[in-house]
Amino acid sequence: MSSVMWPDHLLSLADWDALPEDNSRQYELAEGVLQVSPRPVHNHQWAISELLYQLRSQLPAELRVLPEFELVVFDNDPPTVRVPDLMVIPAVVGKTNPARVKGEAVLLAVEVISPGSRRIDRMTKLKEYAEAGIPDYWIVDLDAPVSITAFQLIDGDYELNAEVQDVLSVTTPAPLTVNVGDLVS
Template identity: 80%
Template sequence: MSTVMWPDHLLSLADWDALPEDNSRQYELAEGVLQVSPRPVSNHQWAITQLVIQLGTQLPADLAVLPDVEVVVVDSFPPTVRVPDVVVVPTAVAKGNPARYAAKDVLLAVEVISPGSRRIDRVTKVNEYAEAGIPDYWIVDLDNPVSITAFQLINGDYELNAEVDDVLSVTAPAPLTVNVRDLVP
């Protein structure tokens, strides 16, 4: 059995970059603290894939949808780096192939709730993403009935835009329609 050496201090972005690559778990950085969680299960991955497909077919050419990319929510020390399940960013930014995205470049962040992430997704990330200025935030809840809660940033705070368990229709970051029931197998 090998021993893993965990950081014993708050991490900077340089420390974050220096961590060894490990795809066996999911990692985020919250105010310099390394957060480790299990990789998402199949239904979670299914929902992400279906969202990427549905959004990708509707977005204009100047917007791109991407799964599982790093977003710097706070770049000052101690930094916060989140990994939303899905983001929409300008295509020009995505073509630059950044190692991570600045929050200012993210037009929509989507989190699919996992066991253990409900409070983080519904409370912590709502506040972090709003403070970072991400214009739209969606939460996908796979518990029956499957639903999407869509928030829009208004005057620095998220306001509920829609909460549906059938079809989500929004106008930002582009006119989009999501068949919620297709997000589970």
């Protein structure tokens, strides 16, 4: 059995970059603390893939949707780096081929709730993404009845824009319509 060396201090962005690559788990950094969770299972991955497909087919050319891309929520020490299931950014941001993006570059962050992430997605990330200035935040809940809750940033706080179980229609970050039922296989 191999021994994993876990950090014994709060991590900086340089420490985060120096971590060995490991795709067997999902990693995020919360105020310098390394958070490790299992990789998403089939239904979660299906929902991400289907939502990616639906968004990509509707977004204008100047916007891009990315799966599981690093988002620097706070870059001060200690930093916070999240990996939303999906995010929408301006295409011009992607032209620089960044390893990660800062919150001010993200127009929409999407989290699909996993076992063990409900409180983080609905409370912690809701506050963090609002503080980072991300204009839109969606939470996809795959528990029956499957739903999408869409929030819009108003005066520094997220306000409920829509909570649907059938079809989500929004105007930001672009006019989008999502068939919620297609997110489950």
